[in-house]
Amino acid sequence: MIEFKLPSLGADMDEGKLLEWKVGPGDTVKKGQVVAIVDTSKAAVDVEIWCDGVVQELLVQPGETVPVGTVLAILSAPGDSLPLPPPGAGGRGEGGAPPRRPITPAARRRAKELGIDLDSMPASGPGGAVTIEDVERAAAKVSLPRTAAASDKQAEMRMAIAAAMSRSKREIPHYYLSEPVAMRRATEWLAKANEGKPITSRLLMAVLQLKAVALALKQFPEMSGFYRDNAFQPAAAAHIGVAISLRQGGLIAPAIHDVGDKTLEQLMLDLTDLVKRARSGSLRSSEMSDPTITVTNLGEQGVAAVYGVIYPPQVALVGFGRIAEQPWAEHGTLTVMPVATASLAADHRVSDGHRGALFLAELRDLLQQPENL
Amino acid sequence: MKMTYREAIRQAMHEALAADPRVFLMGEDVGKYGGTYACSKGFLEEFGPERIRDTPLSELGFVGAGIGAALGGLRPIVEVMTVNFSLLALDQIVNTAAALRHMSGGQFSVPLVLRMATGAGRQLAAQHSHSLENWYAHIPGIKVLAPATIADARGMLGPALADPDPVVIFEHAQLYNLECELPGDWQCDIASAALRRAGTDISLITYGGSLPKALAAADQLAAESINVEVIDLRVLRPLDTATIAASLRKTHKAVVVDEGWKSGSLAAEVMARILEDCFFDLDAPVARVCSEEVPIPYAKHMEEAALPQVPKIVAAVKQVLGK
DSSP: OOEEEOOSSSOOSSEEEEEEESSTTTTOOOOTEEEEEEESSEEEOOOOOOHHHHHHHHHHTTTEEEEETTHHHHHHHTSSSSOOOTTTTTOOTTTTTOOOOOOHHHHHHHHHHHHHOOTTTTOOSSGGOOOOOHHHHHHHHTSSOOHHHHHHHHHHHHHHHHHHHHHHHHOOOOOEEEEEEEEEEHHHHHHHHHHOGGGGGOOHHHHHHHHHHHHOOOOTTTGEEETTTTTEOOOOOEEEEEEOOOSSSSEOOOOTTGGGGGHHHHHHHHHHHHHHHHHOOEEEEHHHOOOSSEEOOGGGGGOOOOOOOOTTTTEEEEEEEEEEEEEETTTEEEEEEEEEEEEEETTTTTTOOOHHHHHHHHHHHHHHOOGGO | OOEEHHHHHHHHHHHHHOOOOOOOEEEEEEEEOOOTTSSSTTTHHHHHHTTTOOOOOOOHHHHHHHHHHHHTTTTEEEEEEEHHHHGGHHHHIIIIITHHHHHHTTTTOOOEEEEEEOOOOOSTTTOOOOHHHHHHOOOOOOOOOOOOOOHHHHHHHHHHHHHHSSSEEEGGGGGGTTTTEOOOOOOSSSSSOOOOOSSSSEEEEEOOOGGHHHHHHHHHHHHTTEEEEEEOEEESOOHHHHHHHHHHHHHHHOOOOOOOSSSTOOHHHHHHHHHHHHHHOSSSSOOEEEESSOOOOSSHHHHHHOOOOOOOOOHHHHHHHHH
């Protein structure tokens, strides 16, 4: 038997509210498959399963809020002999339709009358069914002024960020380094690469920066991983968390996986998709829990540099400021150069300033050869 | 006036015998013994052997004789000791009484009233205890009644005798000793179901011997602030679907209580009609409390365990309500 527990989808998550099951008893699931949707204080997240198996029993019903680590479902390993499904459970064959959420006919009709969306509505009826009462309760909530509900969610996210950042500053001895990076080559290379491309497929400087960070990490594993139980666990691959500010306030930093192995074009697609999904609230659990380092780019806001707060249990954060022309002395000559300040906030328990400096220098040098990114 | 169910049946028959010389009573032990359930005590002395006729142990024979008498213009009340024994007369009831009006193109009618005891609970074992009301409720051409109150025991016989077609009346054996006030307005129809208790949270739909259990369950649930509506079907054929639907439109949830076995039961028919007529009113799956699917046992504790009981009804209601 395998216990599928509610994963932590970030350091700021203590509990989650199960919104929906995507599978039912008897379903065969594959590692990485989305099996449930869980609401955290930040977003509704598609939760993936971490192993292959067959769902035996769902222990938590939609609408329930449970702490991280709660067993959500029991699965059997793929080879295990299955107990017979309970009578009435029905035999959905493999590849059959996904299980239908139980909604009573009367609740369905009432929801239609009230114009209420039945998806993700908490259910209180027998067998986890949505009842008339649930619909009317949800309708009463919706009819409250919208701003009140939205500000609740914002307050919740503010508290979650407060908890994570307070923990970071309480536990992580940060050190900070910064380095001005000449961006002429990168800017010119990018302009050329984007020539003739439609706006939708043009590359952004952010993508070059992400790729450069990932490549720099190959020689500096102490910048990428997790600090847990008084020990550092380096990460095998660079899953870079991208800080995305949300329109309603707050921010979220989900991962782009394996950044070092992807082409710039692929990274651009991934980034566009990630931002879109972060803002519409449909992220996957691995994107929430996997980032091994975070990159933040406040250049768009027009600041020269950003010194970030590390997102625990990560051990480093790289920041980029805006690209602005500056007087630039080189080979005894003064020129005008587009420059961006790269910064590093790193965990002194894991690395020292010396290594941090070498990492930033490597990042700077990589950005001088954009054609190799 | 306070009276027993038994006495209400006796008064109804007495009234009919006194009012109409065409009415006579026939069956096993109805005369000298005064009726197996003492419903005809004193009738032999009062009305004489012509009209109060003891019969041999031959259901096929005397039910057939009753049909013949009805065809000939009399108004027979034929008593069969239990529904189990009535199976011996099924050929006469189903193939003859129920079919003659149709087979004769409306030329003949069979104004027969067939009374029989039904149900378990008195340690009479598997050959005297079954609830087979649904067998008769299946048959077009007859009406099937299940008086569950003193008033219905008193009131249903009159309209049954007035009906031009065969009417089967089921008297649950556990009801005979029921005693309570006979209301002044005991006259009734034999077409509609009755609302026995109004409620808002869930409908308990039942009939016959299960009605007192359903009402007791409703009382218990009221103590937990669960407001139960109780519908007494009264007429098992034709079913009064409109009353059931009106209740479901109010409560959106139902439990059907039926002493018959689940498979192919009246409870199944009621559920099917709810699905046909009230699907979009349902706010939970409909549940049933029926007898366990075994011949009714003799041993007291096993017999009790086999039948619908108040705690089972209470549990079913809570399950449907998700409590």
